[in-house]
Amino acid sequence: MERIVCSWCQGQSDPGRTACEVCGAPLDVAALVTDSGWREAPRLKDMAEFNFGSSTCQVEGEIVPVAELSLGQGDSIYFEHHVLLWKEETVPITAMNTSSRSFGGMPFVVTVAQGPGRVAVSRDAPGEMVVLPLHPQMEIDVREHAFLAASSSVGYSFVRIKGLANVLHGGSGMYMDRFITQGGPGLLLLHGNGNVFERTLAAGEKIMLEPGAFLFKDSSVQMNVTQIPVKISMLRKSMYLAEMVGPGRVGIQSMYVHHGSD
Numbered sequence: 001m002e003r004i005v006c007s008w009c010q011g012q013s014d015p016g017r018t019a020c021e022v023c024g025a026p027l028d029v030a031a032l033v034t035d036s037g038w039r040e041a042p043r044l045k046d047m048a049e050f051n052f053g054s055s056t057c058q059v060e061g062e063i064v065p066v067a068e069l070s071l072g073q074g075d076s077i078y079f080e081h082h083v084l085l086w087k088e089e090t091v092p093i094t095a096m097n098t099s100s101r102s103f104g105g106m107p108f109v110v111t112v113a114q115g116p117g118r119v120a121v122s123r124d125a126p127g128e129m130v131v132l133p134l135h136p137q138m139e140i141d142v143r144e145h146a147f148l149a150a151s152s153s154v155g156y157s158f159v160r161i162k163g164l165a166n167v168l169h170g171g172s173g174m175y176m177d178r179f180i181t182q183g184g185p186g187l188l189l190l191h192g193n194g195n196v197f198e199r200t201l202a203a204g205e206k207i208m209l210e211p212g213a214f215l216f217k218d219s220s221v222q223m224n225v226t227q228i229p230v231k232i233s234m235l236r237k238s239m240y241l242a243e244m245v246g247p248g249r250v251g252i253q254s255m256y257v258h259h260g261s262d
Helices: none
Strands: 048-052 055-060 066-071 076-080 084-087 093-096 110-114 117-121 127-134 139-143 147-151 154-161 174-181 186-193 196-201 206-209 214-218 222-232 235-245 248-253
Touching: 066 076, 066 110, 066 147, 127 196, 127 214, 139 186, 147 154, 147 174, 154 186, 174 186, 186 214, 186 248, 196 206, 206 248, 214 235
Parallel strands: none
Antiparallel strands: 048 055, 055 066, 066 117, 076 110, 076 147, 084 117, 093 110, 127 186, 139 174, 139 214, 147 186, 154 174, 196 248, 206 235, 214 248, 222 235
């Protein structure tokens, strides 16, 4: 029997299913694309389920979504420590070494949860959960404090982007989390504030983003800090924008909060 191909992640599901087995995206709803080419990220239905490795993820709630993960034997995930909602007593947790990075003057802690057992994570903000299944040899760059959880098959590192904080003040910059798969597939869960949209840029195609709107990008997309002079009454200011240069995908969020310097 011919399997159904998901328009979001290209995963294949059995006929008759209404949600993708790989990312949980609805299979019975057509993709919505604006005239300018921005595609809405699929809004996952309450209690949608999908699989990764020997584990299962169930999405609960629609305003402040929760990812409840049933981890199989040998599977593990990692996440920023403050997104933990609850875990079963038998699920062990450890801390990942994140070098000298800090958050609000405190050490930046990434927590690892090891299966078997259940654990749930959630951001303290309304928005959408974005599910990005990663194929081998893929690299995704994500704005700081946007990743919800990742399977431990996905490598984690970070870089600092100097000069970007918000549209009118360059600030000291922001961190960008980097997720890379090696020989096997992986799973990355993001939280986008408000609504999330994605656009694929052609080679050499450029688009300017307000820094707070940036959510994720393919590593093939180049990000440059652009300073644009702006006259406000008798004052002269500079507008700082993120110039994205294709090829590759760019994801944005419609509601954002500018974090203080880490």
